[in-house]
Each structure stands twice: as C-alpha cells, then as structure tokens.
Amino acid sequence: MGKSCSSIVHAVQGSSTVAISDRARQLQQEGVNVINLGSGDPDFVTPQYIRDAGIKAIQDGFTHYVDSKGIPQLRKAIAEKYHREQGMSYDPNKEIIVTASGKVALYISLSAIVDPGDEVLLLEPAWVSYRPIVQLLQGVPVGVTLHVADNFLVTDEIIEKHVTKKTKAIIVNSPSNPTGRVLSEKELASIANIAKKYDLWVLTDDIYEKIVYDGRIHKTLAALPDMKERTIVVNGMSKAYAMTGWRLGYLAGPAELVREILKVQQHLVTCAASFTQIAGLAALAGGPQGINNMVAEYDRRRQLITTALNEIPGVTCPLPEGAFYFFPRVDYKDMNSMDLAKYLLDSAHVAVTPGIAFGDAGEGCIRLTYAISLENLQEAVQRIAKALK
C-alpha cells in the first residue's frame, strides 16, 4: 500500500468553476484584461448594515465557539423566515443547523444520508459540486438528463427511468445554477410524487431562492404536502445578501436526520463562525429592500444581455427565470463546450464555464454569470461576438 493518496479523493475532479476563476485571475495578474464570467460571486459588496453587525460582534469580543447548531437567535430567525415565507413550521432547536456555508450544509446533509453504493439522482445540467460530494461519500451519482430542447423540463417519467433499488435520494436546485430555470408547481409535484412513491430523501438546494424574476415567487419542495419529513432544505447567505466571503449557510429538515447531521458538523467545524452568525442575523432582520435592489439590477442585465447574446449567430439564449447565469447553446465550428471555453479565454479574454462541467446534459452550452457590472458584460458580449464571427 504505502504512501498513496486516497483513491476516493483521487477519483474526484477539482471544481471547474474555481479552476476557471483561478486561471482568469492568474491572467489578470499577468496584465491580461480578462473579463471573468466564470464565477458565481455577486459583484455587490455585502450591504453596510450587515458588515457593521459583523464588525460590532468582533469588537464586542463575540469571538468564541458557539452552540454547534448555531446561535439560538439566528436559528429562531430562520424558523420565522420559513413560517413567514413558506407557511412551514421548523423547530429551531431540533430541525435547523447553521453551517459554515451552503457547501458545508450540503456535505454534512448528504453524509448523513448516503451509504457506500447508494445512488443519488442529479437533475442535469446540475451544479458542479453535487457529483463530487456524492463521490466523496462513496455514493453513486446518477445523472438524470434534462434536455435543452425542452428548456430542461422535469417530468415524472424522466426521473422514474433512473430509479433503482439503490436509489436513496434526489438533489433538486431551483432556481438552477446553471440553467436559470425555476421549477414550476407541476415540476415540483412530479419530483415529490417520485420521492414519495419510492421513499426517497430529497435535498433541495434553495440558495438562489431570492433571485427570481417576472413576479415569480420561490416555493420550496419541502413545503409540498407530506414532503417536510423527507426533505432537507439547504440554504445560505452567499447569493441573496452578497455574503460569499462570510461562509454562512444553514439547513432545515426532520429532527431525526438533523440530529445525525449535527454529529458531522460537530466533528468537522464545531460550529459556523460566531461573528458571521451575528452578521447573518442582521441580514435576515434587515427586510427585503437590499435584496430587491440587487435583484432589480440583475434583472436589468438579464434582459439587455439575453437580447445581445441572441443577436450573435450560432447563440441561442433562453431568458433566465432565476439565479444569475445565462446558459446559452453555442454552435461554433463543431467545437465542444470545453474547447469553446478555452478558445474564448485565449482569443477573447473572456472566462466562461463549459456546459460539460454540469454533466453531459450541459454539452453544447456555456455558462456566463451576470453577477458582474453591465459595462463589463456588454464588453464581454462584444468580444464573444467578435470571436465567434
């Protein structure tokens, strides 16, 4: 055996979105004027009142370990939010854990669900980290291919085809990174039907819940009839409050499972950082105005840039329904999405994420974030148009 690294970790791919951002940053440091449309980090700085709350917490010496579930005030605020927004009641002492990011919430939730060999369904194109997390836990990720031609519609039949005796859970993400789809009531009901029929866990990643357009209102799968007891909700502050660097998330689910998840949290990080939780509390208490302003700006960019992208020959870009990504199909000289992303970085100095990073179902598409300034977006689209001429 000797000194070899774990075959499980070795088999996992690094994050392609992080890799692209790192490469773009490196080029920028070398003096190349790269526009980075590869990352999911809002260009807004965290609102001032949230920063102030975090600073005050540090100055007040709130710098110790806290309750491993999260500070009670924040858990209570999260429970109140679910009551207010989704009509659900979560017990803040037994059904909610504050985590050091949405990613940690996902990892510890899945670690309490997945045994080696268990299959986990991913609705693909799916966010880049689900597959590796399932693999790290020795589960088997099973891609459920959604089709670009149907605007990535989810139906009972499409999911059911992939259910086997080993299927343990399904991961759902709406609004979706990368497709920008927001699942309709009918699609949510389809997923709920299958989960109930085959007695599956559902993990719903609602991190983009606040970023929806055209009057849509996000409804969590957990709120559907008889779904709360089989659903873990993963959420966080990164996207809604432009708090990516604070690393603050949370999860909510049935008490028996949350008790198991908490053990993993305690051994992994003990608790989420104390003073970021105070900032998170301020965020939740702050009302919707800050979020609404940011979403209005994303909306403006969404409309202008969708039109501009569709004017480029070979590019077909649906209007995103939520989140802050475009996921256009691009036909250019039969290039696959990876080669296209490399070509755009080298020739146009625009960093995008190849669709293949989100599973085979993403091939033919590229993902571009619009969480960057409109000016930079417009410049990026001009460069892409020139490169694809």
Ligand SMILES: Cc1ncc(COP(=O)(O)O)c(C=O)c1O
């Ligand atoms: C779909 C999705 N889920 C979860 C996360 C994790 O967010 P964080 O770990 O910053 O809370 C991201 C971040 O990009 C995401 O896009």
